[in-house]
Amino acid sequence: MKKLVIQGGNPLSGTIHISGAKNSAVALVPASLLSDEEVVIDQIPNITDIDALDEILIYLGATIKREGSTMTIHSEKIQNKEIPEEISKKLRASYYFMGALLGKYKKVEMYFPGGCAIGKRPIDQHLKAFEALGATIQIEGNKYKIEADKLIGNDIYLDCASVGATMNAMLASVKAVGKTVIHNAAKEPEIVNVATLLNNMGADIEGAGTSEIIITGVEKLGKAYIEVIPDRIEAGTYIILGALLGNPLTIENIIPNHIEALLSKLKEIGVPYDLSANRITVWAKSDLTPTAITTAVYPGFPTDLQQTITTLLTLVPGTSKVTETIYENRFQNISYLNEMGAKIKVDGDTLTIEGVDKLHGNVVQATDLRAGACLFLAGLKADGTTTIEHVEYVLRGYENIIEKLTQVGAKIELKEI
Numbered sequence: 496m497k498k499l500v501i502q503g504g505n506p507l508s509g510t511i512h513i514s515g516a517k518n519s520a521v522a523l524v525p526a527s528l529l530s531d532e533e534v535v536i537d538q539i540p541n542i543t544d545i546d547a548l549d550e551i552l553i554y555l556g557a558t559i560k561r562e563g564s565t566m567t568i569h570s571e572k573i574q575n576k577e578i579p580e581e582i583s584k585k586l587r588a589s590y591y592f593m594g595a596l597l598g599k600y601k602k603v604e605m606y607f608p609g610g611c612a613i614g615k616r617p618i619d620q621h622l623k624a625f626e627a628l629g630a631t632i633q634i635e636g637n638k639y640k641i642e643a644d645k646l647i648g649n650d651i652y653l654d655c656a657s658v659g660a661t662m663n664a665m666l667a668s669v670k671a672v673g674k675t676v677i678h679n680a681a682k683e684p685e686i687v688n689v690a691t692l693l694n695n696m697g698a699d700i701e702g703a704g705t706s707e708i709i710i711t712g713v714e715k716l717g718k719a720y721i722e723v724i725p726d727r728i729e730a731g732t733y734i735i736l737g738a739l740l741g742n743p744l745t746i747e748n749i750i751p752n753h754i755e756a757l758l759s760k761l762k763e764i765g766v767p768y769d770l771s772a773n774r775i776t777v778w779a780k781s782d783l784t785p786t787a788i789t790t791a792v793y794p795g796f797p798t799d800l801q802q803t804i805t806t807l808l809t810l811v812p813g814t815s816k817v818t819e820t821i822y823e824n825r826f827q828n829i830s831y832l833n834e835m836g837a838k839i840k841v842d843g844d845t846l847t848i849e850g851v852d853k854l855h856g857n858v859v860q861a862t863d864l865r866a867g868a869c870l871f872l873a874g875l876k877a878d879g880t881t882t883i884e885h886v887e888y889v890l891r892g893y894e895n896i897i898e899k900l901t902q903v904g905a906k907i908e909l910k911e912i
């Protein structure tokens with residue numbers, strides 16, 4: 496087990512550079528196998544979720560070269576064999592191999608994906624999309640066998656605008672015969688990034704980033720290059736850190752459009768910031784105004800920043816409310832925040848937060864990736880020492896976190912237990 500030990504209370508100044516987006520990269524890597532030629536993905540973050548995907552690609556017979564943040568993938572020699580549970584359960588995004596292998600070979604056998612235990616997280620909408628294209632699905636325990644004689648373009652109606660199901664529907668339909676329309680598609684920027692890679696390979700996808708995506712099947716996909724977009728959740732996390740401790744703190748390599756929901760909330764509560772084309776400078780301020788936040792699909796307030804903004808709201812005088820609408824179990828951070836001095840009540844899907852003056856250091860546990868992020872922000876702000884156990888969760892999604900934070904003045908150490 497790994498733990499983070501943080502000496503809190505130090506103002507932070509300097510610049511943090513944002514890495515490539517985890518939730519784009521984890522789809523771009525499996526998407527690459529749809530090509531019969533070389534695919535180069537730049538700005539790949541060095542996080543453990545990417546290592547887990549590489550392991551699957553290598554197991555299938557792909558060759559991967561990583562040089563700095565550039566990954567080159569050759570998938571010509573892939574064998575479409577069953578992906579074992581030990582590797583598929585390492586992360587959520589292993590489910591993108593369902594769409595990619597089905598799209599390329601019309602058959603995939605693999606197990607239910609893993610990922611953070613933040614809710615039920617069914618994959619019924621992914622399966623519905625595959626079925627609409629003509630695939631049959633057999634489920635034995637945790638194992639899924641999905642196959643089709645031929646994939647034929649169709650209308651796919653998603654019951655909820657799921658990121659994963661939208662990505663998988665694109666991956667499975669790019670080589671289908673004829674036209675596919677994904678209705679009620681998710682609009683997250685990561686979907687646009689993946690559609691751009693597929694189009695660079697020779698696919699014909701229109702409308703990514705809107706709720707209707709039209710895909711006209713092509714026979715062959717070839718050589719392509721793509722850059723991973725900057726991680727809007729990593730950016731949001733460090734911007735919130737700036738609001739807690741910025742003296743001031745600058746966050747660079749951001750796309751302001753992608754974080755509008757967060758920026759408008761910060762403006763509403765009175766956080767001072769200075770925004771330019773690809774960077775933002777944030778100052779900590781004590782007399783902020785309480786607010787109400789409800790998570791929503793993009794461009795609404797992202798669930799992936801719900802836990803980190805809660806850390807900020809614990810220190811805002813007055814009563815704030817946070818409602819989580821995407822996941823059933825994304826409040827596991829609250830008992831730990833309360834042990835650090837916060838005053839938060841959980842009532843169903845809503846938090847009521849009474850602002851306190853201070854947080855104090857404690858021994859806490861990361862129960863999932865963003866819960867861990869919430870706690871490292873709390874630990875950096877709190878008086879005294881905070882130890883965060885099970886910090887492997889955080890390392891899944893934040894590249895070079897120790898280096899990035901140390902560089903701006905944080906006292907933070909990663910230790911093996």
Ligand code: EPU
Nearest residue numbers: 518587588616617618619620621657658659799821822864
């Ligand atoms: N849902 C269904 N059926 C489905 C698919 C989803 O009911 O077939 C429900 C889920 O249970 C959930 C909601 O729809 O309540 C949203 O799920 P979605 O499919 O959009 O999420 P995801 O693809 O599983 C991705 C990110 C998450 C992020 C969500 C929402 C990846 C690997 N994960 O998950 O990221 O929270 O979109 O933006 O891209 C994180 O980075 O911490 C993280 C959890």
